[in-house]
Each structure stands twice: as C-alpha cells, then as structure tokens.
Amino acid sequence: MEWLAMKQWSPYAVGVAIGLLNCAAVLLCDRPIGCSAAYARTSGMIEKLFRGAKVALKPYYRQFTPVVDGEWMLVLGIVLGAFLSATLSGQFAAVWVPDRWAQAFGASPVPRLITALVGGVFVGLGARWAGGCTSGHGISGTMQLAVSSWIAVMCFFAGGIATAMVIFKVFGT
Amino acid sequence: MLKSLHARRGVQLGIGLLIGIAFGFLMQKGGVTRYDVILGQLLLKDFTVVKIMLSAVITSMIGVHLLTSLGLAELHPKPGSLGGTAIGGLIFGVGFALLGYCPGTLAGAVGNGFLDALVGGLAGIVIGAGLFASLYPVLQRTVLHKADFGDVTLPRLLNVNPWVLVVPIAAGLVLLLVVIERAGL
Numbered sequence: 305m306e307w308l309a310m311k312q313w314s315p316y317a318v319g320v321a322i323g324l325l326n327c328a329a330v331l332l333c334d335r336p337i338g339c340s341a342a343y344a345r346t347s348g349m350i351e352k353l354f355r356g357a358k359v360a361l362k363p364y365y366r367q368f369t370p371v372v373d374g375e376w377m378l379v380l381g382i383v384l385g386a387f388l389s390a391t392l393s394g395q396f397a398a399v400w401v402p403d404r405w406a407q408a409f410g411a412s413p414v415p416r417l418i419t420a421l422v423g424g425v426f427v428g429l430g431a432r433w434a435g436g437c438t439s440g441h442g443i444s445g446t447m448q449l450a451v452s453s454w455i456a457v458m459c460f461f462a463g464g465i466a467t468a469m470v471i472f473k474v475f476g477t
Numbered sequence: 478m479l480k481s482l483h484a485r486r487g488v489q490l491g492i493g494l495l496i497g498i499a500f501g502f503l504m505q506k507g508g509v510t511r512y513d514v515i516l517g518q519l520l521l522k523d524f525t526v527v528k529i530m531l532s533a534v535i536t537s538m539i540g541v542h543l544l545t546s547l548g549l550a551e552l553h554p555k556p557g558s559l560g561g562t563a564i565g566g567l568i569f570g571v572g573f574a575l576l577g578y579c580p581g582t583l584a585g586a587v588g589n590g591f592l593d594a595l596v597g598g599l600a601g602i603v604i605g606a607g608l609f610a611s612l613y614p615v616l617q618r619t620v621l622h623k624a625d626f627g628d629v630t631l632p633r634l635l636n637v638n639p640w641v642l643v644v645p646i647a648a649g650l651v652l653l654l655v656v657i658e659r660a661g662l
Contacts, residue, residue, distance in 0.1 A: 310506070315525050316654075318507035320530020325499055326533065327540035330550045332492050334483040336537070337500065339581040340606070350578040363617070364610035374493030379584050381497020386588030389505035398590045402512035402577070405593075417597040419575050422655030424583075424601015425608065426572025431580060432566025432609035433557050433616070434594065438579040441566075443530060447554050449631040449642060452557020456566045461519075463570015468519035471574065 311393045325346075336448070339439030340431035342376040347428075356454055359437050409477035434459070455461060478549060496581050501585050510585035512577035512593070518557040529580050529656055540641050554630050578602065609610030 307313075326337050348370025352359045360370060390396035400413040409415060431437040434456050436445060442460060445453025483490060501510075507529050508514045517523030544550035573579055576598050578586050583602065586594035609616075632639040 307479065310503065312508055312586050313503075313506040315528035316532045318503050319529040321503050322500065322533040323536025323540060325496060326537040327504070327544060329496050330537075331544055332479065333489060333496075334478070334480075334551070335553055336541070337581075339579075339584070340602075342641045343580055343602045344606040346609060347603045347610065347626035351607060357528055362610055362613070364613040368486050368610075372490070374489040375488045377493035377611065378497035378500065379581070381494040381499075382501035382581060382584035383585040383588040384494075385501025385503075386505040386510050387501075388498070389502040390589045391512075393506075395505075396590050398592055401591045402591065404516050405577070413558065413593075416593050420593045420597025421601040422579070423572045423575025423577070424598040424633060426568055426601075426602075426644065427579065427583075428572075428578050428597075428602035428605020428607075429609050430565050430567070430569030430572055430605070431602075433621075434562050434569055435557065435565065437581065438530075438573075439571065439581045440557065441562075442579075443533050443537065446554045446564075447534045447541060447555045447579035449538070449646070450554030450557070451626060451629050451631060451634060452555050452562045454631075455557060455559075456562045456569075459563050459566025460570045460573060462566040463519065464519045464573040465570075467571045467574035468516055469645075471630040472516075472520060 308389075309392045309394075312319075322443070326447065335375075336440075336444030337378065338375055338436060339379050339382075339442055340428070340437035340440060341368055342373075342379040343428055344432055345370050345373070345376055406470055410477075417440060478551070498583075500581070501588055504582060505589055508656050510589040510591070511581050512586070512591065515582065516574070516581075518629035527657065528654060531650050532544040535650050538643055539647055542639050545639075552630065554572050554628045556625075556628040558622050560625075564620065572601075573607070617650040 309457045329337050346367055348365045350358060352370055399409050405416055438460060441453040441456035444459055504510050508525050509529060514523060514525050518526035545552060578594055578598055580602055581595050583598050632642050
C-alpha cells in the first residue's frame with residue numbers, strides 16, 4: 305500500500321484513472337463528472353436562507369434546483385479525497401499564500417485573498433455562462449465530442465493563458 | 478442501461494460521494510490541487526494539467542463510446558452558442574488565471590489545506606454562480622443564444638459513425654502527448 309502514500313503519481317496514470325472513473329459515472333449515474341453546477345445550487349441554498357422559498361422560483365433555480373444532488377456530493381467527496389491523499393503523503397498543510405504567487409507578488413495574504421475572491425467570481429460566473437467548467441466541458445464534454453465543449457475548453461485556456469501571462473509579466477517581480 | 482439505479486436518489490448521493498472521493502484523491506496525487514501547478518500550466522512552464530486532462534479525455538472517450546455502442550449508456554452533450562459558450566469560456570479563463578483553481582480543483586485545494594481556496598476562492602465562485610442566476614433572465618434574452626448551435630457533436634455534424642472520429646482523435650491526442658513529453662515539457 306506504499307503507493308497510496310506517494311507524494312506524486314505519473315500524470316498519465318492519474319489521467320487514465322480519472323477517465324475510467326468518468327466511464328463509471330456515465331454507467332452508474334447516467335451523467336459524466338462535472339463540478340460547477342453544484343456551486344450554483346449552493347448559492348441558491350444560501351440565498352434561500354436569507355430570502356426564503358421564493359428564491360427557488362428564479363428561472364435559473366428552476367433548472368438547477370437549490371438542493372443537494374449527486375454532483376453536489378461529488379464536490380464534497382473531492383474535498384475528502386484530496387484531504388485523504390494529502391494526509392497519507394504528509395502533504396496536508398494550512399497555506400495562505402502558494403509559493404509561485406509569493407515569488408511573484410510577495411508573501412502577504414491580503415492581495416492573494418482579494419485576487420482569489422475576484423477570480424472566483426469570474427470562475428463562477430463564467431462557468432455557468434458557458435454551461436460547464438474544466439471537468440464538465442473540459443473532460444466530460446470533449447470526450448463526448450460535443451462541439452460546445454471543444455469551443456469552451458479552447459476559450460478557458462485562451463483566456464487563462466493570456467491573463468496569467470499579463471499578470472505575471474506586468475505586475476510580477 | 479441501469480435505469481432503476483439512476484432513479485434511486487439516495488444511492489445516487491452515495492455513488493456521487495464515492496466518485497468524488499476517488500476524483501479528489503487522484504487530483505491530489507496528480508498535483509493539480511496546487512495553485513503552483515495550475516499557474517505553471519497557464520504560464521506554459523509545467524504541462525501536468527494538460528497531460529492529466531488529455532489522458533482522461535482519451536480514456537473516457539474510448540470507454541464511453543464503448544458503453545454507448547453496447548447500449549449501456551447514452552451521451553449527454555451540452556448545448557452551446559458563441560454568446561454562451563465562447564463568452565462564458567473567456568470569462569472563466571480570466572478567473573481561472575486569477576484564482577489559480579477551477580471549481581473541481583478548488584475543492585481539492587481546500588482538502589489539501591490551501592486557505593486562499595477556502596476563504597477567497599470558494600466564496601468567490603458561489604457569489605459568481607449566484608450572480609449568473611440573477612442575471613440569467615436578462616442574459617437569456619440578449620446574449621446567451623447568439624449564434625446558437627445546440628447540443629451537436631462532431632460525429633453528428635459530419636454525419637459519420639462516432640468511431641470514425643474517436644479512433645483518429647484518440648490517436649492524435651496520444652501523439653500530442655508524445656510530442657509534449659519529447660519536448661521536455
């Protein structure tokens with residue numbers, strides 16, 4: 305069982321295993337792996353706490369009911385699985401500022417947290433606008449040869465590469 | 478198809494959790510629960526993300542088309558349009574670079590102990606998704622269906638048997654991985 309405690313596996317082994325897991329999801333759940341809709345459901349659940357049941361009548365929440373479903377449990381499972389893997393390999397550690405960020409922009413947590421928050425808003429908005437994220441479109445849609453998903457994944461990386469280059473070259477040290 | 482299994486809500490919640498645990502475990506072992514690895518990809522210095530994604534796409538493309546050919550599964554391609562998929566995709570891309578995680582890897586980063594993911598990113602994604610839900614009626618009337626092409630797949634677009642495309646695309650993606658590896662990326 306030593307391999308469970310290894311710090312890193314080959315990216316190809318990880319990718320093939322994720323591919324097989326996706327086949328299991330299609331067979332057992334009648335839908336491939338996706339993650340971003342769970343965040344929309346969560347935002348509906350939180351809004352319901354403040355504004356009551358009428359939130360569920362919003363047109364978007366009629367399509368994505370603010371309840372816990374299999375995909376929501378999948379996202380929760382990701383937290384647990386990553387925690388398990390990190391703990392087994394001794395890599396679990398509370399970190400405010402990742403190394404690559406600290407080298408370019410300094411070790412202060414505040415700029416990092418503000419950027420993560422703003423970036424998160426774009427990610428949540430963009431994922432629902434595009435109808436999926438790096439898993440739902442990027443892996444699960446492209447493997448079905450869906451035209452929408454190949455366009456989506458090209459836009460994810462075009463936007464991501466351009467933005468990363470600009471912020472690291474212009475603002476980084 | 479396992480239709481009776483698909484209809485059992487409690488079982489589906491359990492299967493979802495188990496698939497998620499395995500997915501999160503694999504992401505952490507692959508290194509993609511780390512900001513450093515994801516930004517390494519977007520800065521084109523570290524190709525771990527592409528290697529994992531392409532291996533997963535190749536494997537599940539062949540596997541899922543086997544399942545559909547055997548009558549054990551159906552495809553669920555997502556609908557799309559330039560106004561929805563392309564504009565949304567570019568907005569996502571900007572956020573992907575600022576945040577350094579996507580919705581799946583963010584959950585993995587939280588499990589790995591990254592507090593920028595938990596405190597900043599998680600709140601941000603939930604706010605962004607809620608913002609979309611509020612803007613949805615307006616966007617629906619204006620931009621979301623601009624240049625709509627529906628849920629078409631490449632085999633249907635070209636009117637060929639899926640395997641006519643699955644085999645060469647899988648081979649092409651394997652070749653791309655070989656090129657990336659040979660280039661030392």
